[in-house]
Amino acid sequence: MKIDCTLYLVTDSTPAILGKNHLEDVVRAAVQGGVTLVQYRDKLSDTGDLIRTAQSLRTICRQHSVPLIINDRVDVALAMDADGVHLGQTDMDIITARQLVGSKMIIGVTVSSLVEAVTAVEAGADYLGIGTVYTTPTKKDTKAILGTAGVRDILDGITGLKKVVPTVAIGGINAKNIQRVMFKSQGKRKRLDGVAVVSAIMAAESPKAAAQALRRLATEPPGFINGGRPHPFKEVDDLLRQANNVIKDLGAKHPLCHNMTNLVVQNFAANVALSIGSSPIMANNGDEAPELAKLGGALVINMGSITPEARSNYVRAAQAYNACGQPVLFDPVGAGATKLRRDTVKSLMAECYFEVIKGNESELIVLWGGLNTQQKGVDSGISTSSDLDKAALTMKLAARERNVVVLTGKTDYLSDGTRTYAIKNGSGYLGRITGSGCTLGTTIAACLASHREDKLLATLSGILMYEIAAERANLRDDVKGPGTFVPAFIDELANVARLAHELNDSWLDQAKVERIGIREPRSV
Numbered sequence: 354m355k356i357d358c359t360l361y362l363v364t365d366s367t368p369a370i371l372g373k374n375h376l377e378d379v380v381r382a383a384v385q386g387g388v389t390l391v392q393y394r395d396k397l398s399d400t401g402d403l404i405r406t407a408q409s410l411r412t413i414c415r416q417h418s419v420p421l422i423i424n425d426r427v428d429v430a431l432a433m434d435a436d437g438v439h440l441g442q443t444d445m446d447i448i449t450a451r452q453l454v455g456s457k458m459i460i461g462v463t464v465s466s467l468v469e470a471v472t473a474v475e476a477g478a479d480y481l482g483i484g485t486v487y488t489t490p491t492k493k494d495t496k497a498i499l500g501t502a503g504v505r506d507i508l509d510g511i512t513g514l515k516k517v518v519p520t521v522a523i524g525g526i527n528a529k530n531i532q533r534v535m536f537k538s539q540g541k542r543k544r545l546d547g548v549a550v551v552s553a554i555m556a557a558e559s560p561k562a563a564a565q566a567l568r569r570l571a572t573e574p575p576g577f578i579n580g581g582r583p584h585p586f587k588e589v590d591d592l593l594r595q596a597n598n599v600i601k602d603l604g605a606k607h608p609l610c611h612n613m614t615n616l617v618v619q620n621f622a623a624n625v626a627l628s629i630g631s632s633p634i635m636a637n638n639g640d641e642a643p644e645l646a647k648l649g650g651a652l653v654i655n656m657g658s659i660t661p662e663a664r665s666n667y668v669r670a671a672q673a674y675n676a677c678g679q680p681v682l683f684d685p686v687g688a689g690a691t692k693l694r695r696d697t698v699k700s701l702m703a704e705c706y707f708e709v710i711k712g713n714e715s716e717l718i719v720l721w722g723g724l725n726t727q728q729k730g731v732d733s734g735i736s737t738s739s740d741l742d743k744a745a746l747t748m749k750l751a752a753r754e755r756n757v758v759v760l761t762g763k764t765d766y767l768s769d770g771t772r773t774y775a776i777k778n779g780s781g782y783l784g785r786i787t788g789s790g791c792t793l794g795t796t797i798a799a800c801l802a803s804h805r806e807d808k809l810l811a812t813l814s815g816i817l818m819y820e821i822a823a824e825r826a827n828l829r830d831d832v833k834g835p836g837t838f839v840p841a842f843i844d845e846l847a848n849v850a851r852l853a854h855e856l857n858d859s860w861l862d863q864a865k866v867e868r869i870g871i872r873e874p875r876s877v
């Protein structure tokens with residue numbers, strides 16, 4: 354029997370997933386929606402019930418020519434003449450199962466390592482379920498988490514074996530990440546034939562609509578073909594593919610993050626730096642900078658508390674880092690609030706090179722030349738600009754300064770003067786605590802210090818780490834308001850750093866990054 358693994362439904366009859374629905378109804382709707390293979394998985398029912406349910410599922414599946422596979426129970430599969438049986442690593446071995454079921458019945462096997470995959474193929478498996486890709490609410494055992502990189506290694510490892518078998522990935526796959534999973538797990542010569550899902554269909558409000566959507570997404574994977582042109586998703590995805598490594602390297606290299614920052618955020622910024630894997634020093638005296646600049650780190654100049662001697666300290670420090678070729682991030686806090694700040698911005702921009710400038714909209718308008726803009730304190734104020742205006746401001750400033758510019762707000766804009774992106778991650782709490790912009794600057798600077806090859810990628814990685822950690826904190830039960838948000842946020846920054854260290858890039862599935870197609874500014 355030919356196996357089409359494009360969209361493989363694995364059933365789950367537990368109340369947490371199935372709710373009040375009937376298994377048969379859900380499976381019927383799913384095959385009507387486009388599921389290509391069904392596995393009946395039930396660890397709890399008695400043998401008689403298993404056989405009866407399997408028989409009725411087989412009737413439903415056969416009406417749509419979809420094979421029905423039985424999980425684990427070779428006896429049940431034989432008793433009701435299933436199309437196949439699926440074996441886990443602790444189930445019956447493949448050779449014994451084959452002797453029992455004969456040559457026609459499909460045998461599928463779950464594998465989570467290359468050794469298991471090669472062994473299964475050589476023993477006669479007809480398809481492989483590779484997993485677990487991501488943690489799921491029902492499976493939290495992170496040891497077996499492969500991530501897409503792990504799936505890719507297995508696909509590469511089984512390329513060239515005599516027998517070619519279809520493969521599906523399983524574990525935490527849903528409509529949001531299915532395309533990324535298929536794209537990112539591509540091996541050099543082999544890619545997944547499909548994906549297996551459980552709750553994305555079993556727990557869906559409309560299993561039919563969920564199956565239709567997943568089938569479409571699985572059949573038209575992005576980044577492969579788009580009338581011969583690279584899919585727009587591919588460009589963003591190429592960056593996202595690398596972001597986990599940038600964060601992993603940050604933890605491994607532990608770079609110095611030298612903050613010349615305001616009086617408000619000293620402690621918060623130092624804790625953020627530590628939780629992401631960087632080593633902070635809060636040092637506002639420019640005399641120390643030439644020595645610190647030689648330690649391979651990055652400098653943040655945040656002019657939030659502009660003391661009388663601050664300007665000359667900033668310039669000496671930035672020039673020391675410029676001389677060593679180490680990155681400097683400029684955060685022109687309250688740039689439009691006072692004459693002193695406007696003048697300071699002007700002279701810093703003239704005397705120093707900033708690899709990244711990060712500010713809110715009001716601040717960046719001042720930097721672009723809106724020296725008459727009046728900012729109320731350090732806040733951005735109510736914006737009247739369109740999204741495109743903000744993206745254009747970000748791009749033209751980056752093009753003029755030959756650097757990377759970040760404009761923060763509910764949506765962040767990022768540009769290197771050529772490539773411009775909108776990032777729609779984050780949490781409303783970030784707008785309700787002080788210093789979220791400042792500590793984002795610290796995070797980006799740490800990324801710049803550890804990843805020197807592509808400053809746009811380093812900046813994007815820092816923004817995503819920061820904002821996705823905020824989203825994760827936002828979801829926690831212990832967060833009741835802005836006050837409890839701050840410690841939870843620091844914990845989540847550390848959690849994202851840990852995931853990256855474990856090569857687990859699942860946190861990036863939440864990334865909401867869009868390429869903005871605006872023309873390059875011709876003359877700036």
Ligand SMILES: Nc1ncnc2c1ncn2[C@@H]1O[C@H](COP(=O)(O)OP(=O)(O)OP(=O)(O)O)[C@@H](O)[C@H]1O
Pocket residue numbers: 686712713731732733761762763764765778779780781782783784786787788789790791792793819820
């Ligand atoms: N409503 C929101 N929803 C999602 N993310 C937000 C929101 N408001 C701010 N952020 C995020 O918070 C971070 C800081 O942006 P913001 O524009 O508030 O900086 P700022 O005004 O310089 O802050 P501060 O002066 O307090 O340091 C950015 O990552 C931004 O995306």
Ligand SMILES: Cc1ncsc1CCO
Pocket residue numbers: 615616617618657658686731787788789790791
């Ligand atoms: C509130 C405040 N005042 C100066 S710096 C700062 C922190 C946020 O920018």
